[in-house]
Amino acid sequence: MKQKQGLSGRQKASWLEMANKLGFRDPHLAKRVAEKIQAISAKKGAVKICHVCGTHEWTITHYGLRSLLPENVEVIAGPGCPVCIVPASEIDEAVQIALRGVVITCFGDLLRVPGSGRSLLDARAQGADVRVVYGVGDAVQMARGEPDKEFAFFAVGFETTSPSTVVEITNRPPKNMSFLISHRVIPPAMELLVEMKDLCLNGFIAPGHVSTIIGLKPYEMFPTNYGMPTVVAGFEPLDVLFAVYMIMKQLDKGKPALENEYVRAVQWKGNIKAQKLMKRVFETVDGKWRGLGNIASSKFKLKEEYAVLDAHQRYGVEVDDGVDLQPGCKCHLVVIGKIRPTECSLFMNACTPQKPVGACMVSSEGTCRIWARQSRVNQVFNKAF
Numbered sequence: 001m002k003q004k005q006g007l008s009g010r011q012k013a014s015w016l017e018m019a020n021k022l023g024f025r026d027p028h029l030a031k032r033v034a035e036k037i038q039a040i041s042a043k044k045g046a047v048k049i050c051h052v053c054g055t056h057e058w059t060i061t062h063y064g065l066r067s068l069l070p071e072n073v074e075v076i077a078g079p080g081c082p083v084c085i086v087p088a089s090e091i092d093e094a095v096q097i098a099l100r101g102v103v104i105t106c107f108g109d110l111l112r113v114p115g116s117g118r119s120l121l122d123a124r125a126q127g128a129d130v131r132v133v134y135g136v137g138d139a140v141q142m143a144r145g146e147p148d149k150e151f152a153f154f155a156v157g158f159e160t161t162s163p164s165t166v167v168e169i170t171n172r173p174p175k176n177m178s179f180l181i182s183h184r185v186i187p188p189a190m191e192l193l194v195e196m197k198d199l200c201l202n203g204f205i206a207p208g209h210v211s212t213i214i215g216l217k218p219y220e221m222f223p224t225n226y227g228m229p230t231v232v233a234g235f236e237p238l239d240v241l242f243a244v245y246m247i248m249k250q251l252d253k254g255k256p257a258l259e260n261e262y263v264r265a266v267q268w269k270g271n272i273k274a275q276k277l278m279k280r281v282f283e284t285v286d287g288k289w290r291g292l293g294n295i296a297s298s299k300f301k302l303k304e305e306y307a308v309l310d311a312h313q314r315y316g317v318e319v320d321d322g323v324d325l326q327p328g329c330k331c332h333l334v335v336i337g338k339i340r341p342t343e344c345s346l347f348m349n350a351c352t353p354q355k356p357v358g359a360c361m362v363s364s365e366g367t368c369r370i371w372a373r374q375s376r377v378n379q380v381f382n383k384a385f
């Protein structure tokens with residue numbers, strides 16, 4: 001999800017320049033790392049490494065990193081897209097609240113995520129006031145500027161985006177503002193994946209930006225309790241390749257550990273100020289993830305003292321369990337990396353970025369959407385050359 005607080009065009013350009021200078025995209029270095037991975041892999045059987053981040057999937061797909069890996073080393077995409085895992089029931093609730101005349105504000109990639117029957121875009125077509133914002137602060141500003149209307153911010157995302165929601169909640173929002181909290185917590189979903197024995201995972205690449213907030217401690221259980229090598233990684237191609245190499249080295253030595261590849265951004269303790277603020281405002285409860293069912297302690301909920309700001313309680317809309325998967329959609333298998341998007345018969349047939357059937361095709365962080373974009377790029381490339 002794009003937020004206003006992100007980098008400006010000029011900042012991005014200078015960051016790219018720095019990344020290139022530092023060699024995070026150096027093809028010669030990438031080749032050397034790939035050779036080292038190859039050397040270890042020759043001594044091993046099949047190795048399956050899972051990442052849980054839409055941006056990691058984008059880097060891997062966009063730079064063709066899978067083609068650099070040996071045949072027996074596979075990197076699969078887990079539930080790392082915060083929009084893809086919002087269950088249909090929560091979309092249904094937002095739609096119902098919008099149809100009651102409340103202005104629903106949300107990030108743009110949430111608009112087309114299918115609910116059981118309707119998306120927020122459909123609700124807008126029916127006359128509901130659904131507005132796209134670049135950050136939660138914009139939503140609060142709108143509510144201040146239009147005191148005669150009720151506003152609710154549909155707060156979606158992992159630990160990366162939840163601090164910005166918390167800041168606005170603790171900043172005395174106007175009385176006509178409330179929050180529909182749908183934030184999820186990543187480590188419990190990773191634990192679910194390890195416990196799916198038929199996935200046969202051998203290691204985790206943990207998400208860099210979530211880790212800037214939560215630090216490394218929440219991942220300690222993976223090497224300690226499950227013998228699962230875990231490496232926090234950044235988002236440049238060499239970050240991801242290094243992370244794979246670090247995991248391969250751990251597997252080679254038979255010593256699973258928790259390591260930090262992304263030392264330029266992630267500290268062991270994370271962002272303590274953000275963590276304290278989140279603890280003050282949220283409690284952790286069980287939460288449903290689209291296609292994955294209920295995951296224990298995986299969802300943030302507003303604490304009782306902030307209940308007055310809870311859109312769920314304010315509007316008391318009751319919805320059913322919801323229909324997460326449309327007929328033929330295999331998003332539930334794509335989000336755990338059990339199948340590739342191309343193994344869904346609807347991929348780029350009935351389901352395209354223009355007309356998405358499943359949630360994984362909607363957001364720019366969704367695995368199907370990323371693969372769809374790359375398949376278009378490849379088509380153009382193959383035609384041109």
Ligand code: SF4
Nearest residue numbers: 330331344351358368
């Ligand atoms: S291609 Fe479309 S329908 Fe198939 S799994 Fe992906 S999002 Fe779901």
